[in-house]
Amino acid sequence: MQVIWYMYFGMLICVVSTMVWMDKRAVMRGQGTGVTAGTRMDPISVWVDKVLRFFFFWCLVSPLCIVTTWWLAVPLMLYVPSYLDGSEKTGGRPSEFHKSLFLWHMFKRRMNMKLLVTSELDPNAQYIFGLHPHGILPWGGVLNLATNVNNSRKALNGVDFHFIAASFCFYVPFYRDLLLGGGICDAARVYAERLLCSGKSIGIVPGGATEALFARPFDNTVYIKKRRGFVHLSIQTGSSLVPVYTFGENDSYNQLSDSIPGVVWVKKRFQRVFGVSLPLITNFIPLKCNATTVVGSPIKVEKNLAPTEEQVDALLHEYIKSLEKLFDQYHDQCLPGREKNFVVI
Numbered sequence: 001m002q003v004i005w006y007m008y009f010g011m012l013i014c015v016v017s018t019m020v021w022m023d024k025r026a027v028m029r030g031q032g033t034g035v036t037a038g039t040r041m042d043p044i045s046v047w048v049d050k051v052l053r054f055f056f057f058w059c060l061v062s063p064l065c066i067v068t069t070w071w072l073a074v075p076l077m078l079y080v081p082s083y084l085d086g087s088e089k090t091g092g093r094p095s096e097f098h099k100s101l102f103l104w105h106m107f108k109r110r111m112n113m114k115l116l117v118t119s120e121l122d123p124n125a126q127y128i129f130g131l132h133p134h135g136i137l138p139w140g141g142v143l144n145l146a147t148n149v150n151n152s153r154k155a156l157n158g159v160d161f162h163f164i165a166a167s168f169c170f171y172v173p174f175y176r177d178l179l180l181g182g183g184i185c186d187a188a189r190v191y192a193e194r195l196l197c198s199g200k201s202i203g204i205v206p207g208g209a210t211e212a213l214f215a216r217p218f219d220n221t222v223y224i225k226k227r228r229g230f231v232h233l234s235i236q237t238g239s240s241l242v243p244v245y246t247f248g249e250n251d252s253y254n255q256l257s258d259s260i261p262g263v264v265w266v267k268k269r270f271q272r273v274f275g276v277s278l279p280l281i282t283n284f285i286p287l288k289c290n291a292t293t294v295v296g297s298p299i300k301v302e303k304n305l306a307p308t309e310e311q312v313d314a315l316l317h318e319y320i321k322s323l324e325k326l327f328d329q330y331h332d333q334c335l336p337g338r339e340k341n342f343v344v345i
Contacts (some may be wrong), residue, residue: 238303
């Protein structure tokens with residue numbers, strides 16, 4: 001029994017160190033402020049990455065094999081080559097079958113998902129789609145754009161784009177395969193830049209897990225003023241920025257109120273230790289709601305390999321203004337009868 005606990009303790013250390021380190025490499029985070037925000041970080045060695053991944057996998061599944069049966073180790077070992085193939089760095093494993101799964105259509109019906117594209121996009125151009133808000137999980141925005149529930153490829157005029165997710169997501173066995181099947185890739189800046197330079201577009205959720213802490217029904221809070229990384233990347237690659245807002249995204253989950261003693265302390269402590277936020281939700285299945293994803297007009301960006309702090313700040317300000325305009329213009333159509341309470345922090 002002591003051996004099992006030692007294994008779990010080792011797994012915990014691995015999880016913590018990996019989450020904190022990987023989170024710092026995400027394109028939406030950036031490094032520092034101003035000009036240094038979003039600067040490039042070189043990828044780790046392929047073999048170091050594979051060893052780290054295998055160690056994490058071993059820490060995760062070995063206790064399971066011990067407490068159940070060793071026969072379970074056979075299929076898990078057969079899964080290892082797929083787990084270590086690095087598909088998240090090269091474009092995922094997009095599959096039309098995966099994008100058309102019945103599961104996604106069940107989500108569509110439950111959340112009444114709709115997709116509205118406000119302007120025609122150029123299939124030969126590169127875009128960075130900024131998806132807001134993050135919500136507890138961005139079901140509405142991601143499923144509307146990354147699956148076939150609303151024929152997004154036709155709606156986007158054939159634009160070839162990939163959502164990107166936090167690097168740690170691809171360390172989680174089997175969950176990573178759900179992401180890869182939708183063409184979702186690693187959010188480390190170097191891989192996002194590689195996708196753009198290869199002629200593809202990317203979709204990101206700039207607010208990240210921090211924005212999830214503000215996700216409550218009827219709330220429309222966007223955490224973006226400190227997210228310069230994706231703006232910096234846009235200027236360096238000359239990719240147009242496209243604001244995207246999913247009305248009703250935050251209605252799918254309830255969180256414990258911050259007024260409850262200890263809730264704020266737990267959230268802050270968890271974020272300080274693990275490097276990511278912990279929304280304390282009260283329901284695991286998304287609530288019935290109306291999630292309408294509206295894709296705004298592209299903001300043209302002139303390519304500049306060495307943008308100044310002023311240029312990054314100016315483009316971020318323009319992006320926020322465009323997002324606010326998009327919200328004001330389509331709020332009453334998508335959320336009729338509700339008060340406009342758009343907040344940018």
